Amino acid sequence: MAACTAPAGRGRISSGANQDADVFPRRLVAWVVLAASVFFGFTPCPAASESPALRPWTEGALPSINLDDLHGTPRDLQAFKGNIVLLHFFATWCEPCVREITSLRTLANIARDRPLKIVAIDVAEVDLRVRAFFEKLPVDFPVLLDRDRAVTRAWQVSALPSTYVLAPDLTPRFAIEGDLDWTHPDVLAILETLNPAKAGDATPSAPRPSHITAITINKSPEETSR
């Protein structure tokens, strides 16, 4: 089936009804992109085009998550506290999802040893199908199994792929329906606003230039051995 979004373009960022594309002033974005490129080591991509949009999440907290991973081990979302978390809902039958997994793999590589974690949640597929998929496309982040769609429903996901960006306290800050180029400079700049080093300063709706004076994302304490 094809319940996935199939965007004509990728990577647009919408930052709220009142601020739209100006959430980060142009000069700031340019600065952030430059600094983030130094930090993350990415090469800026061409300008993003059409939707889907990464939009601020204003609908409050969402339920806790405890799901089995691909190996049957229960995983609690709380274990990722202290990191920016990309909670990514997908399915292997969904074409844009497969495309986005590749983008997330790259992001995971960029953010290695940084407090940014990707947690993928497969929606209602048999374990063996998902395992077979990731045997062919290995990823460096946990893949959880929402076998009965309970978490998907509780998190109000109605189309795949869908992704939430959680602040280090696991509060949802941004959400997107559709696939996104997660290595796009604008996207990385948004993620940077949630940098735990700056937590408490940055808010998704009204970041100020002073928030981004330090771009470096510190290493997560539990990852120092990596």
Added chain:
Amino acid sequence: MNRREFLQATSALSLAAVLPSTAWAQAVFAPKPGAWRSVDLVTKLDIDKPEGKMQAWIPLPSVNEPDWMRPGETKWTGNAATVERVRDPKYGAEMLHVIWKDGEAAPTIEVTSRVAMRDRDIDLSKPGNAAMLSDAERKLNLEGTDLIPVDGIVKQTSDKIVAAANARTDLEKARAIYEWVVENTQRVAATRGCGIGDVAAMLKSGNLGGKCADLNALYVGLARAAGVPARDVYGIRVIPSQFGYKSLGAGSSNVTKAQHCRAEVYLNGFGWVPVDPADVRKVMLEEPPKNLPINDPKVIAARKALFGAWEGNWVAYNTAHDVALPGTKHPKLGFLMYPQAERASLLLDCLDPDKFRYALTAKDATAT
């Protein structure tokens, strides 16, 4: 003859000169109730790499309609410890629940079901005296399911379709929704199996591509949201189309991947009316020479027929949604159209029959 007519005429002449004469024959797709045909539908299932607790659930033809589908005897052979015929209490979907003893070295079962079937064609020009739906049946076929909600975006879309067509009667609504699905969806070759059928997600994303379990589920959801009882009918193609439509029949006796979901809509006076907008899109995508435009004669013929008629070259399994498999903790299935099996408490991938392993064959039994 003006210049335009002339160009059209010469264009047709030049094409006619290079195409085989059959390509110019009038496309005909006109199922009519006639002779019954019988098949033996054989499901052969083996559990690959046996391990731990192993069990299987094999759908059985359980739609019994005196006018077009008569399931006969089901027999099985194999080395299972227990084999039980079970019935979904809500929809009446039947399946064979097979359990092997732990450690069985080569778990296997072969199930053969005899089924008789024939074409359907409902005369929609005048209502007949079909039996009314009971209140319980009406409620069942109007309610939402896990993947087919009938509120929210499904209801909004349905209301728009009905309003745009100025449809007032159930027949007008059912037809308007049929035409809308035909015109606004696409069959996607890459979709695995028959699709998932997550109707709200399809509408929300605006991506109306998929296969039969998507497109016809969309029809069912939109019809139900319009207050017209409708249901998916999950089954499998078993015989080639007698009308020469390669895309609408079994390609050979190997029907392992020939599952196909159709739909029905209930109209007062007419009874359950067969529809299949997904097959119109299948003709467009797959019927040689492929990628036919919507105004191709073959598409027009199929589109006209598939609101009110079906060809009897397909076996119906059931009309069930949200099916619980007995004896497992696995969540309910959206529908039961493929053999299912579990090994070491893990459900196997029913869309990967080669690794599973299962194979379905259909043998003509009309003469027996």
